[in-house]
Amino acid sequence: MSERKYIEPQPSAETQPFWDGAKQGKLLVRSCRSCDKAHWYPRNHCPLCGSRDLEWIEASGKGEVYSYSYMRRADPPYVMAYVTLAEGPTMMTNLVECDADKIRIGDKVQVKFIETSGGVHLPMFTPQSAVP
Amino acid sequence: MSDLKPGASLAGTTAMVGVGHSDWIADYAAVRGGTKPHDSFGYAAIAFNRALADAGIDKSEINGLVSGPPTAHERMCEVLGIDPNWGTQADAMMGIQAAMMAIATGMCEVVALVYGNDQRSAAVNYGGSNAAGGNAFLSYIYHAPWGFTSQGALYAIMLRRFMHDTGFTERDLAEVAVAQRLHSSLNPHALMKKRVTVDDYMATHYVCEPLHLLDYCLINDGGVAFIMMSAERARRGKRKPAVIHGIGRHDLSREATSLEPRLTNFYRPAQKKVAEQAFNMAGAGPKDISCLQIYDSFSVHIPLALEGYGYCGYGEAAKFFRDTGISLARGLPVNTSGGHLSESYMQGWNHQVEAVRQIRGECGERQVKDCRFVHYSSDVAGKALSIIYGH
Numbered sequence: 340m341s342e343r344k345y346i347e348p349q350p351s352a353e354t355q356p357f358w359d360g361a362k363q364g365k366l367l368v369r370s371c372r373s374c375d376k377a378h379w380y381p382r383n384h385c386p387l388c389g390s391r392d393l394e395w396i397e398a399s400g401k402g403e404v405y406s407y408s409y410m411r412r413a414d415p416p417y418v419m420a421y422v423t424l425a426e427g428p429t430m431m432t433n434l435v436e437c438d439a440d441k442i443r444i445g446d447k448v449q450v451k452f453i454e455t456s457g458g459v460h461l462p463m464f465t466p467q468s469a470v471p
Numbered sequence: 472m473s474d475l476k477p478g479a480s481l482a483g484t485t486a487m488v489g490v491g492h493s494d495w496i497a498d499y500a501a502v503r504g505g506t507k508p509h510d511s512f513g514y515a516a517i518a519f520n521r522a523l524a525d526a527g528i529d530k531s532e533i534n535g536l537v538s539g540p541p542t543a544h545e546r547m548c549e550v551l552g553i554d555p556n557w558g559t560q561a562d563a564m565m566g567i568q569a570a571m572m573a574i575a576t577g578m579c580e581v582v583a584l585v586y587g588n589d590q591r592s593a594a595v596n597y598g599g600s601n602a603a604g605g606n607a608f609l610s611y612i613y614h615a616p617w618g619f620t621s622q623g624a625l626y627a628i629m630l631r632r633f634m635h636d637t638g639f640t641e642r643d644l645a646e647v648a649v650a651q652r653l654h655s656s657l658n659p660h661a662l663m664k665k666r667v668t669v670d671d672y673m674a675t676h677y678v679c680e681p682l683h684l685l686d687y688c689l690i691n692d693g694g695v696a697f698i699m700m701s702a703e704r705a706r707r708g709k710r711k712p713a714v715i716h717g718i719g720r721h722d723l724s725r726e727a728t729s730l731e732p733r734l735t736n737f738y739r740p741a742q743k744k745v746a747e748q749a750f751n752m753a754g755a756g757p758k759d760i761s762c763l764q765i766y767d768s769f770s771v772h773i774p775l776a777l778e779g780y781g782y783c784g785y786g787e788a789a790k791f792f793r794d795t796g797i798s799l800a801r802g803l804p805v806n807t808s809g810g811h812l813s814e815s816y817m818q819g820w821n822h823q824v825e826a827v828r829q830i831r832g833e834c835g836e837r838q839v840k841d842c843r844f845v846h847y848s849s850d851v852a853g854k855a856l857s858i859i860y861g862h
């Protein structure tokens with residue numbers, strides 16, 4: 340089995356603070372002061388109400404598995420998932436440090452950052468029971 | 472908005488009068504043998520000539536041209552040798568919708584819609600790390616840093632949730648591949664003709680779990696073309712027309728990156744609106760439909776469309792497969808040509824050819840008896856679209 344090689348993300352002006360936060364172990368979510376709702380991915384223009392009065396909030400890092408797919412044929416295999424954050428939005432991620440055959444929709448998960456060879460920290464999730 | 476009936480004035484105004492396509496089987500063999508019979512324009516030009524011949528009209532009558540996504544419009548006009556006075560670049564469904572409006576408003580009278588794609592010989596990459604700027608992290612459905620780099624991944628995740636919510640199983644999904652291979656075995660133009668069983672399906676490997684190999688569409692070179700004109704003019708012509716009685720479109724793009732609600736609600740909000748538009752416009756409903764053609768980049772589109780357009784209730788697709796059936800052998804036939812899974816992957820264009828042939832009664836062994844209405848639906852890339860063809 341090979342070591343996992345990640346495709347390096349390309350931060351934009353809108354998403355740079357997200358990646359800066361990730362480097363510090365913080366899962367930042369864009370939230371709107373006008374409609375009081377968080378959205379995903381981070382934007383400078385609220386997709387829900389149109390306001391530009393936005394703020395970054397630090398998410399709890401807790402969520403639950405919305406759905407997933409085990410990429411059994413990849414080398415190494417990995418688990419893609421959509422995780423619904425406690426703050427509301429659903430985001431694309433991977434489930435790591437877990438038994439792929441035991442994952443179930445609705446499982447509680449906790450964020451865990453994985454550093455790529457390019458030095459970017461990617462938010463992944465792991466079952467909460469696995470977190471000390 | 473509640474009083475608005477989108478497109479209602481177009482009901483029954485426009486018809487397909489000719490269809491054509493390239494030699495999918497011969498070209499597939501040639502490409503697998505390492506040669507490249509044509510480029511995208513060449514495939515489109517072959518289909519165009521055949522559609523003209525099928526319609527029984529001369530090229531000089533064409534004054535509108537819709538060019539499919541892979542081929543630049545200006546170059547397509549040059550290759551075909553025509554100077555239309557209306558035209559656009561669009562996929563099959565949006566092209567048909569645009570052509571209906573152009574014909575109805577008098578922008579042009581006879582429209583050719585042409586598509587060519589050398590996707591297999593050119594090794595076009597629909598997935599993988601090079602696809603569609605995936606590392607930008609907010610680009611459409613691709614989230615490459617997390618290894619989410621293909622449409623298959625999207626539909627695998629959608630299917631997993633659908634199975635969780637409704638009790639639908641992998642063996643239920645197998646019925647789609649089984650039915651469409653039965654259909655393609657009766658289609659002389661289909662690439663994959665070998666019939667399969669549920670057990671054959673289950674024995675194929677997972678690609679993106681829980682999707683098996685037979686849930687994926689083919690990738691092949693080819694071209695497709697249609698000729699459209701007013702229904703009134705078409706009825707005076709040499710060939711039996713397939714009249715467009717209903718059409719509908721509704722988009723779900725506001726939360727494209729988080730895939731809400733297209734993933735979280737399986738396209739249902741859009742399908743509900745499109746069903747109202749298209750069925751009301753046609754004055755027909757699910758019970759009047761003789762066969763369905765569903766855009767099947769992945770087999771999972773079939774249960775989702777059957778539920779979304781009201782052929783059965785939400786969560787009842789598996790029951791519909793069992794109690795009614797989706798094949799020419801039994802029930803409401805879906806993708807009577809074999810579709811993208813088994814006939815040819817022409818991105819929704821070959822489904823129109825099959826719809827027209829079914830309405831005309833030209834389908835031989837796979838002909839649906841007393842075919843009155845054919846419903847085509849496409850639920851991909853954030854857009855739900857439907858056409859109702861009839862006599």
